[in-house]
Amino acid sequence: MTDSLIDGQHISKVYATATGPLVALDNVSFNIEEGEFISLVGPSGCGKSTLLSILGGLEEKSDGTLVLAGKHHDSPRPDLGMMLQTSVLFPWRTVRENVRLPGIILKLDKKEQAERCDELLDMVGLNGFGDRYPTELSGGMRQRVALARLLAHNPRVLLMDEPFGALDEFTRETMNVELLRIWEKTGKTVIFVTHNIGEAVFLSDRIFVMTPRPGRLEGIVEVDLPRPRTMEAMRDPRFSELVFTIRRMLGVDH
Amino acid sequence: MxxxxxxxxxxxxxxxxxxxxxxxxxxxxxxxxxxxxxxxxxxxxxxxxxxxxxxxxxxxxxxHRLIIPSPIDTFWAMGRVMSADYFLPNIWVTLQEILWGFAIGLASGVVLGVGVAMFDAVRATIYPYLVALQAPPKIVLAPIFVTWFGFDQPSKIAIAVVMSFFPMFLNTLTGLSAVDQNAVKLMRSLTAGRWKTFRYLLLPNALPIMMAGVKLCWTLAVLGVIVGEFVGASAGIGYLIYAMNFQLDIAGVFALIIILSLFTLVVYQLIEWLESRIIFWKQL
Missing domain, CATH: 1.20.5 (Single alpha-helices involved in coiled-coils or other helix-helix interfaces)
Structure with missing residues (x-):
């Protein structure tokens, strides 16, 4: 038994479908340390989103053990935070009210949450936008609000399911840099799902490379690029090498 | 940076x-x-x-003027009808029926809609029957209700309730079900239970569709009451229209139809105004 923050052993997930059982995850084992930035990379159907849902306690695993901070883990917990591909902001709440939502649901101290909300809006570069409604914001700005909301209840682990997948390339790159800056400042453990290899290499300490049918953990790639990273990191020859290695593991290098 | x-x-x-x-x-x-x-x-x-x-x-x-009165005849008839002794008592009867029918239809539609949407047991128990009942035209019940509840107000209210219940029920149910699954996922990840998910996500999300139901509910409540008064009544606007038509006072009928339409329209506008207040985020 290790003393990692997250310890997953032999995790499997089987779905019953009309055409018979479908193995979404096949015997996946891993450890994640506190403060690590982990990416799950792979094509559609490799089980990366399923694994993230299991880590979030939103889906049951069919087999295996999952230990989070020393406790068996199978249901949502307030020390986890989730961010999805769409911002999922409630249009009837202002930006500030959206960021305050986790605090309201988890019944956190109101005054503290109000202060934290202002800090977070500042951190994601939305100072002065607190009283706007989500429909008044651009796609990139909405994901910034979602990022602030993710951090509102100060979760220990951030589970991010392709959070910038719906953004255009330029906005996505800016958001990556922002995310790294926030991660370095807060020291959270991040588990980040993406199908963009470059994004994964740029952001991560380690990359879990996953392959489909059935969903397997093909291997784990250590990213030894120096930190703190800026866009310059993409010009590092090591960056291209790592991208190339992962492409080969995924069998897309023809 | x-x-x-x-x-x-x-x-x-x-x-x-x-x-x-x-x-x-x-x-x-x-x-x-x-x-x-x-x-x-x-x-x-x-x-x-x-x-x-x-x-x-x-x-x-x-x-022929007995078939269709002229605009001028209709205008004078409006004055005649509105100043008559019978006007206020009759309009008061109809007004009460409409408001009670509307209120009960609306409330029961919302309550059952929420029940069916939120509780699987409630859905399994009553939903099939509600769907079956929704199919036939509710007007067929009008004569039976008059037999059951008499010539006075209760039978008209019952018809209005039956007519206005279904749009409110179905729109509440549809509204509560038409939710972004990612939003549900987010609420679950925040450990929100059934009540908090309802309060913070499902209900506000359903309001636009529910307000469309309220408008339908209103027009159908008016329709239900008037039809009920046609079928059998001793007072009310529908009763007056029926009686005047029988006496070939078509100008009077026209006048009453115009008064009824104006009243329905004013309340409809009021509901639309309320709607724009309640679901303000649609106007942003």
Missing amino acids: NMMQPAEEIVASPATQKETIERFVETERRRQKKKVLVNRLLAAGFGIFVLLVWGFATEGGFV
Whole structure:
């Protein structure tokens, strides 16, 4: 038994479908340390989103053990935070009210949450936008609000399911840099799902490379690029090498 | 570090001169105003045209005045009807019936809609029957209700309730079900239970569709009451229309129809105004 923050052993997930059982995850084992930035990379159907849902306690695993901070883990917990591909902001709440939502649901101290909300809006570069409604914001700005909301209840682990997948390339790159800056400042453990290899290499300490049918953990790639990273990191020859290695593991290098 | 400016404020380059922008805004505003004016004139023109055709056909003797009264006859009839002794007591009866029918239909639709949407056991128990009951035209119940509940107000209220219940029920159910699954996932990840998910996500999310149901509910409650009064009543606007029609006072019938339409329309506008307040985020 290790003393990692997250310890997953032999995790499997089987779905019953009309055409018979479908193995979404096949015997996946891993450890994640506190403060690590982990990416799950792979094509559609490799089980990366399923694994993230299991880590979030939103889906049951069919087999295996999952230990989070020393406790068996199978249901949502307030020390986890989730961010999805769409911002999922409630249009009837202002930006500030959206960021305050986790605090309201988890019944956190109101005054503290109000202060934290202002800090977070500042951190994601939305100072002065607190009283706007989500429909008044651009796609990139909405994901910034979602990022602030993710951090509102100060979760220990951030589970991010392709959070910038719906953004255009330029906005996505800016958001990556922002995310790294926030991660370095807060020291959270991040588990980040993406199908963009470059994004994964740029952001991560380690990359879990996953392959489909059935969903397997093909291997784990250590990213030894120096930190703190800026866009310059993409010009590092090591960056291209790592991208190339992962492409080969995924069998897309023809 | 790369601190991107969140500012999406549009700042034109010096090349785009201030006057250019102002001129553009001014032209655009004038064009809009003109369009609104033209649309209003078109609507008003069409109304006047219909009135003229109506007046010409009736006053000119092309249609018998007993069949279709002229606009002028109708206008005088409105004054006659509204100043008559029977007017206020009868309109009061109908008004009460409509408001009770509307309120009960609306409340029961919301309560059962929420019940079916939120509790699987409730859905399994009553949903199949509600769907089956929804199919036949509810008007067929009018004679039976008069037999059951008598010639007075309860039978009219019952018909209005049955008619206005279904749109409210179905719209509540549809509204509560039409939710982004990602939002549900987010609420679950925040450990929100059934009640908090309802309060913070499902209910506000359902309000636009529910308000559409309220409007339908209103018009159907009016319809239900009037039909009920046609079938069997001793007072009310529907009863008056029926009686005047029988006495060939068609001008009086026209007058009552216009009064009833105006009343229904005013309340409908009121509901629309409330709607724009409640679901303000749709106007943003």
